[in-house]
Amino acid sequence: MNTVYITDVASFLPNEPVGNDRIEAILGKIENQSPRVKLFVLQNNGIKHRHYAIEPETGKRTHTNAELTAEAVRKLTAQLDMPLDAVEGLACGSASPDQLLPSHSNMVAGELGMAPAEIMSTAGVCASGMTSMKYAWMCMALGLKKNFVATGSERASAFMARKAYTAMTSDIEPGKDLAPMVSFEKEFLRWMLSDGAGAVMMEAEPRPGQLNLRIDAIDVRCWSGETPTCMYNGLNKDKDGGWKYWTDEEDIFDVVRKGYLLLQQDVRALEEHMVRVGVAGLCVARDEHGVDFEKVDWFLPHLSSMYFKGRLDGGMKEAGINVGDDKWFTNLAECGNTGSASIYIILDELLHSGKLKKGQKIFCAVPESGRFTVAGMALTVV
Numbered sequence: 001m002n003t004v005y006i007t008d009v010a011s012f013l014p015n016e017p018v019g020n021d022r023i024e025a026i027l028g029k030i031e032n033q034s035p036r037v038k039l040f041v042l043q044n045n046g047i048k049h050r051h052y053a054i055e056p057e058t059g060k061r062t063h064t065n066a067e068l069t070a071e072a073v074r075k076l077t078a079q080l081d082m083p084l085d086a087v088e089g090l091a092c093g094s095a096s097p098d099q100l101l102p103s104h105s106n107m108v109a110g111e112l113g114m115a116p117a118e119i120m121s122t123a124g125v126c127a128s129g130m131t132s133m134k135y136a137w138m139c140m141a142l143g144l145k146k147n148f149v150a151t152g153s154e155r156a157s158a159f160m161a162r163k164a165y166t167a168m169t170s171d172i173e174p175g176k177d178l179a180p181m182v183s184f185e186k187e188f189l190r191w192m193l194s195d196g197a198g199a200v201m202m203e204a205e206p207r208p209g210q211l212n213l214r215i216d217a218i219d220v221r222c223w224s225g226e227t228p229t230c231m232y233n234g235l236n237k238d239k240d241g242g243w244k245y246w247t248d249e250e251d252i253f254d255v256v257r258k259g260y261l262l263l264q265q266d267v268r269a270l271e272e273h274m275v276r277v278g279v280a281g282l283c284v285a286r287d288e289h290g291v292d293f294e295k296v297d298w299f300l301p302h303l304s305s306m307y308f309k310g311r312l313d314g315g316m317k318e319a320g321i322n323v324g325d326d327k328w329f330t331n332l333a334e335c336g337n338t339g340s341a342s343i344y345i346i347l348d349e350l351l352h353s354g355k356l357k358k359g360q361k362i363f364c365a366v367p368e369s370g371r372f373t374v375a376g377m378a379l380t381v382v
Contacts, residue, residue, distance in 0.1 A: 001141040005206045006213040006379070010076035011198040011348040013335060014063050015056075017049035023191065026052050028059060028162025030187070037184055041191035046306025050194030050336025052157045059162075064098045065155040066107040068197040072344075073112060073149055076199040080207075085115040089148035091135045092121055093128030093340045095233075095370075096154045108151070118145065125231055126302055127220060127368035128152065129340030130375030133200065134218045140202050147204075152340035153197035159233065159263045160190045167256045189231070189263045192304060194336035198344020206382050211356055213347075213379040217289040222373040223277045230269040230369045234260055270369050274308065278367035279315040281374025285363065286321065291378050297360040298350060299323045302342045302367065303332050342366075356381050 018026055020042050053063040063071070069092060077084055090105055097104035103121035118139070122131040129152020136148035158164075168186070206212035229235070234246045236258055246260035255261065285291040293299075293316075303309055309328075316323065335345050343366050350356065362379040 002143050002204060004137050004140040004202050004204065004215045005382070006200045006215065007203045007207045008076060008079050009198065009200050009344060009348040009351050010072050010079055011196065011341070011345040012068055012071040012075060013051040013196045013345070014053040014068060015051055017334070018052060019049055020047075026054050026056055027157065027160055027190065030162060030165045033187070037187045038191050041188060044305060044307040045192060045337075046333055047192075047336050048333045051196055053155050053195045054157055054161070061155075061158070063155070065094060065096055065104065065153055066098055066111045068155060068195065069094075069104075069108045069151050069153040069199070070111040072151060072153070072197040072199040073108070076149065076201055080201060082201075084112055087114060087117055087147060087149050088145040089118040089136060089139055090114065091119070091132035091148065091150045093124070093130070093132035093150075093152045094154060095123070095125045095128060095339050096156055096158060097121075098155070124340075124373065125368045125370035126304070126339045126342065127366050127373045127375040129198070129343055130218070130364070130366045130377065131220050133377065134220055134375075136202050137215055137218050140204060148202045149199055150202065151197060151199045152342070152344050154193070154339040154341050155195050156189075156193035156263065156339065157195050159261065160193065164262055168259050185264045185266060186259050186262045188265045188267060192337050193263065194338055196335065196338035196341045196345055198341045198348055200344065200347070211351065211358070212382050213351070213362065214382050216378040216380055217285065217291065218375075218377045219284055219289060220373065220375040221281060221284060222371065223273075223280065224371040224373070227273050227277065227372040228266065228269050229371050230266045230273070231264070232370070233263050235264075236260055265369070273372055274367060274369055275311045275315045277372045278312055278365070278374055279319050279321070281367060281376055282316060282321050282365060283319055284374075285376045285378065289378065291363060293321045293323055293363070295361055296323060296363045297327060298329050298356075298362045299327045300329050300343065300346050300350065300362060300364045302346070302365065303330055304337050304369070306332065358382060
């Protein structure tokens with residue numbers, strides 16, 4: 001197979017950064033809701049700032065997901081001084097496309113006004129951005145295209161704004177909270193996720209006069225056959241732990257009233273499986289792809305929360321994977337958890353930080369809690 005290079009990375013974060021004290025000013029305050037979930041999550045996730053595609057004064061959106069993605073792609077091609085009509089392929093990953101149909105990549109290509117090109121849309125949660133990278137890499141490795149753009153993007157705020165909760169809380173007596181676990185599962189991600197997009201350019205040759213990233217390996221693998229559903233949308237758990245699907249509701253208004261469209265997290269399943277599966281994914285990189293973590297210079301994990309950093313590091317050490325703390329690189333605190341876009345945003349900052357040197361090794365790790373998938377990518381700076 002042909003060698004493939006990431007020749008540049010770009011990212012786009014909408015509007016001004018939002019501090020913890022202004023989240024509800026932007027998203028809106030949920031009626032009849034105790035602040036206990038918000039306080040607990042914000043105390044543990046380590047996020048200080050995030051971005052929302054929302055106009056603070058009006059609460060209206062400033063960008064669609066497709067527009068966020070298009071902004072990142074435009075920035076990428078501008079950095080490379082490359083016309084958009086020279087792009088031969090576009091692979092877009094997202095957990096929060098603006099519509100059910102057409103596909104997200106169709107909408108991004110339309111927003112960009114692209115010339116006819118190959119497209120691919122990858123679904124899932126955080127790993128969908130890496131899945132789009134793998135598709136682009138495969139096309140390039142097989143020699144099918146001369147270049148390919150891959151993206152990851154989220155507009156999670158669409159699922160977290162006050163209006164998404166209004167129908168659920170309107171019938172609750174004033175001063176009375178939702179049942180604790182229902183509240184926690186349906187509210188948890190409101191204080192975790194935010195908006196953003198990133199894009200990478202893959203080419204068959206490194207560009208002269210600049211740093212490029214040679215792709216040595218990409219792997220995307222799921223443990224869904226042995227783990228429960230953990231992060232979900234369009235589903236609800238019934239009182240017996242079974243699943244109800246939004247398409248099963250006889251009254252379409254119950255889809256909103258019962259919270260099917262909210263992003264939900266089974267925190268017990270997250271705690272039980274995320275670190276174990278994340279470490280298993282790193283072991284795949286070591287045992288099947290020959291990644292020597294002792295020689296990795298930069299370890300780029302997608303962390304949903306700093307709560308998991310110590311736990312992941314401990315699990316890695318138990319598995320014989322030792323990465324010094326000085327090699328970890330994340331911008332979660334200042335850029336927020338942008339899901340499938342996070343690894344692009346991290347890689348963008350590192351590539352343009354002036355910290356990289358030719359010959360250094362980078363490993364990107366993206367654990368996803370949807371139903372437990374782990375994506376990994378090994379890179380060499382050239």
